[in-house]
Amino acid sequence: MDTMAMMKNMSMTDMPMEMDTDLMQDTMMAMNAASMAATMCSASDMRMGGEMATCAAMCSNTAMMADTGMRVMMRPAGMDLPSMQSMLMTVMTMGTMCAAECRKHMDMAESCRYCAMACDEMVAKCEAMLASMSA
Template sequence: MGMMMDMMESMPSTQATGMDMAIMQECIEACSAVEMTATMCADADAGENMAKCAAMCANMADVAHATMRMMMRPMGYDMGVMRAMMTACMTMGEACAAECRMHAEMAEHCRICAMACEAMVETCRKTMDAMQMA
């Protein structure tokens, strides 16, 4: 966490957001993990002729990336927009996890992607709860 947490705490408006930067950091890391696992799962799915799962994972990677990038810019925080983005990320995460779970027994990459999505959804939920208190 070190360097990234130092960077988050050094941002000029972090105090103004009322956000717990440790919680934000955990969510950023969860989104980053999903971006990576979903990208790799989509690539593997393409080779296994699982078009729906590949597309779902590619979309998940894009949504996780965008959400993570927005969280890294506290100067531009708009709580309404942030909540909407995180809600979309959680919805996509639930859908991607459900799709990957259907293939988890035959494809290890799908099992790992589903687990990463589920963990991200939980972390986003925890972050959103903290946002509503701020």
């Protein structure tokens, strides 16, 4: 399925601003990748036991936030600027915190290394999206 073609055909007339659909697509893809990586990392952390409880919880929360952010962006007609900015900042905060937590365990769990990379990419894409909204 070509989600980019779908996005470009969606009506954005209800939005208070012009949105860069290519950047939106990149951001949504990064959110999706981070959600998947964080979900897998959380499952791996749970198998490792108590010492990874904080990391598992952080990954679970990040996966939910990234997935929610992606779903909100898939409905651009229902967005307004303040809520979109707030959502992106929240996703960035969770992604930053998750990446930092996963970096603590990269030597113990390969899943943490992948999760940290995916979160870093998501944060970078969200930052670019946020910057494009204030320009």
